[in-house]
Amino acid sequence: MRRFLMCPPDHYGIEYEINPWMRREHPADHALAAAQWGNLYETLGEMPDTQIELVNPAPGLPDMVFTANAGLIKGDLFIASRFRYPERQGEEEHFERWFASHGFVVETLPDALKFEGAGDVLRAGDTWFGAYYYRSAPAALAAVSEILGEEVLPLRLVDERFYHLDTCFLPVGDSLVYYPGAFDQYSLTVIRGMFPDAIEVTPEEVATFACNSVVIGEWVLMNTGAPRLCAALAARGLSCVTTELSEFLKAGGAAKCLTLAL
Numbered sequence: 707m708r709r710f711l712m713c714p715p716d717h718y719g720i721e722y723e724i725n726p727w728m729r730r731e732h733p734a735d736h737a738l739a740a741a742q743w744g745n746l747y748e749t750l751g752e753m754p755d756t757q758i759e760l761v762n763p764a765p766g767l768p769d770m771v772f773t774a775n776a777g778l779i780k781g782d783l784f785i786a787s788r789f790r791y792p793e794r795q796g797e798e799e800h801f802e803r804w805f806a807s808h809g810f811v812v813e814t815l816p817d818a819l820k821f822e823g824a825g826d827v828l829r830a831g832d833t834w835f836g837a838y839y840y841r842s843a844p845a846a847l848a849a850v851s852e853i854l855g856e857e858v859l860p861l862r863l864v865d866e867r868f869y870h871l872d873t874c875f876l877p878v879g880d881s882l883v884y885y886p887g888a889f890d891q892y893s894l895t896v897i898r899g900m901f902p903d904a905i906e907v908t909p910e911e912v913a914t915f916a917c918n919s920v921v922i923g924e925w926v927l928m929n930t931g932a933p934r935l936c937a938a939l940a941a942r943g944l945s946c947v948t949t950e951l952s953e954f955l956k957a958g959g960a961a962k963c964l965t966l967a968l
């Protein structure tokens with residue numbers, strides 16, 4: 707069974723601006739957001755051997771829907787996030803409580819070590835990659851590496867629109883889909899050296915959050931609007947499943963960050 711954690715969008719909205727996508731004068735349509743989240747929930751739930759768990763949404767925490775940022779999971783280990791912005795720090799206790807009461811061993815970092823969980827640390831092939839600069843800090847990635855007992859290769863993000871690793875870096879099987887413009891030269895050299903057959907996403911398609919997708923076997927579940935990427939994936943035997951997530955793009959997130967693989 708593949709298990710995912712989602713958080714219903716009861717309290718979702720654009721109430722502050724902590725990334726370039728968020729504009730209070732460009733609010734989310736609440737009814738449409740609820741319908742889009744419901745479609746994602748249904749679509750994910752219909753994938754083979756998939757089960758979805760829910761965490762209760764909390765008032766005053768509009769970004770709690772983005773469960774990918776709760777923390778990092780490896781087996782029954784949960785490394786809790788330490789959010790960069792005060793606006794999201796209230797989520798920490800809710801997620802820690804959920805994981806502690808669902809059989810996970812909860813590890814925490816000191817408050818000073820900013821870390822945004824599976825938004826910034828992803829496994830590609832058999833290597834962990836961790837992004838830093840906009841949200842997670844290099845020292846936090848080092849601490850996470852200690853806890854995991856495994857190397858976490860640091861990647862430096864350079865485009866503020868792609869402030870989390872999961873907005874521009876999508877592990878698919880043993881390969882990778884990524885947006886080169888989001889990384890510094892050294893990080894690009896590392897990525898290209900390790901994944902010579904990686905698929906590069908165009909500036910137009912990365913802006914649809916095409917890299918923010920959920921990969922389940924040969925299925926890649928994503929927001930609409932990336933036909934070129936879907937054709938490139940099809941050439942490798944993978945199929946896109948699209949579902950409209952416009953109301954969540956207004957907060958700077960899409961399919962992958964609305965879910966957390968458990």
Ligand code: ARG
Nearest residue numbers: 725772774825870957959963
């Ligand atoms: N508004 C949220 C933030 O800026 C969006 C988080 C999206 N999460 C992600 N893993 N990409 O923190």
